[in-house]
Amino acid sequence: MRLDARQFNLLAIAILVALAAHAPHLPLWIIAAMAFVLGARWLQRARRADLGAVPIWVRLPLTLALPAAVVAQYGNLFGREPGSVLAVGMLVLKFTESEKPRDARAAVTFACFVLMAALLFDQSLVMSGFVALALLPQIILLRALEPRDDLALKPAAATLADLRRGVPQAAFAVLGAAPLALVAFLFLPRLGEPLWGAPSPDQGRTGISDTMTPGGLAELIADDSPAFRVTFDAPAPPPPTQRYWRGLVMYHFDGTEWTHMPSPPVRDASPRFEALSAPLSYEIVLEPTQQRWLFALDLPLAAPNGAYRNAEFTLVNEKPVMDVTPYRVSSALRYRHDTLARHERQLALSLPAGYNPRLRALAAEWRSRYGEDREIVQAALALYNARFSYTLNPPPLGRDSMDDFMFETRSGYCEHFSSSFTFLMRAAGIPARVVVGYQGGYWNALGGYMVVRQSDAHAWSEIWQDGQGWVRVDPTAAVSPERVNLGSRAANAADAPWHGPEWLLALRNQWDIVNQLWNKVVVQFNALHQQNLLAQFGVDHAQWRSLAIALGAGSIVLVTLAMLWALRRDRDPGDAVDRAYRRLNRRLARAGAPRDEAEGPEAYLQRLRQRFPQAAREIEAVFARYVALRYASAQPDPAAARAFAVAVATLRVG
Structure with missing residues (x-):
């Protein structure tokens, strides 16, 4: 018995939605190649159904090309991305030989596995909803494979009729399985480590990078997706001018790019500083970054569990952040440092030889004219305020990028201002460094939390002043005060049509409340939460045995109820x-x-x-x-x- 045209069309749809679930994280050329094979096979069957499966002399080269393409793209066959390419590729190759109902059933089984694998990359509410909807074509196909009197319709019309009638039935089947899925979600013992192993060597990074070049943050600033969400213990968040989320400190500049050099954790009480304000406590829920650094309001008093604070007062996680990660921090928004170590002073004054002679000359002139560090700083900020403009589309810079920016183009955004200011301060003999993180955040009053987006990415400078220590100086604020006071949206409005109208922003921020709830209830439901699940029933810190008993008991109850419902006498017989x-x-x-x-x-x-x-x-x-x-x-x-x-x-x- 062969698949009829209607069943074959449904099989193509079922595989296509499984391929679509992986499209966001796979290279475009791989997705295009798989879509081409899928379309070519469907077209071949639609035109000449009597030809049967794709010949072996075509399928064999495709099978050998699949792992070769994976190795060419990723360098190996292991990891989430390579594994997902192999899985989706094998599913598409299965389609090229599917001619019988048993082939279609095997393809549906594997397609459901492929859909599940998509959640290893994105566990958001939208992706989870898409995966749930993508199960409907799989169930409709299984029902279409059951023996029955076929419709006297053309294949396309019969396929549409199956979809139209099958969607309510498939949706009922998915909803019927929801109680058992909920029991498994709550009580199935969870592993402490992910199943997919180490990430690929070239796995794409997201968020703040450990290097910075003038213009390098443009792509990140154009990304309006959430970076993290913050819930404060205080009734109100800090004012916009104090919303500096410290990420990385960069000392090294080679003339082109700033680089973060990892520093070891500080185990003792040094480096010491004095908090000049009461501590502000809050919880951050960080989106996956594949990086180890965490973010906190300037200045974190201590590191959260599973992380450490280094000599630069930045937080470093023990492992890369691969999942949505919550952590608690306390910060002092006003503080004073004690001393500056000799090696740290040397790093904060170092400049690459042979770069930016005009800026060096300006710094020497100011040192001779003003003498005092504070006057030099004020002269620099006054220059930025009088002659520079803020834009996300600055002109390109040459080899002496800081000279070109300060004396020629005079337009840019935070990276340009912080880079040039830090270089100018060092050339004038003032220890300075670049800090990269986020600035701002939208306070969602309805949800009672703050969302900081990737578009809030920011870079500023810190200079050392005797008696105060490291002092934050944001030259961007001298050029565009609205960037700090009103946020990135106000500052970037002229250059960033991707922000959209105000009503769309309000709608997106309200929708973010749903995402926040989804993260708390579903995504962050880890092994620790699971072990504490039965505490309200008198079982403290439930272990695997208790969870297994609860899982078995809940499954038995639900299966028994389902059987009783299926075997019940029809109270309303007849058609x-x-x-x-x-x-x-x-x-x-x-x-x-x-x-x-x-x-x-x-x-x-x-x-x-x-x-x-x-x-x-x-x-x-x-x-x-x-x-x-x-x-x-x-x-x-x-x-x-x-x-x-x-x-x-x-x-x-x-």
């Missing part, structure tokens, strides 16, 4: 016409004219005409429909049966 006729009888009985058990429709109608003369015509029309459906044809027309049910529901007899 749709009989059920509608019985409803009609019940309505007429309530109106005062019950039908005798042995009374046929014609005799019953004669009595009804006398009992309800004012509604005789309507009653006759309804009974005429019933007689035609029940006695004039062997199989009632579904559309006519539905029309009869509607007529019964709308009949008025009194």
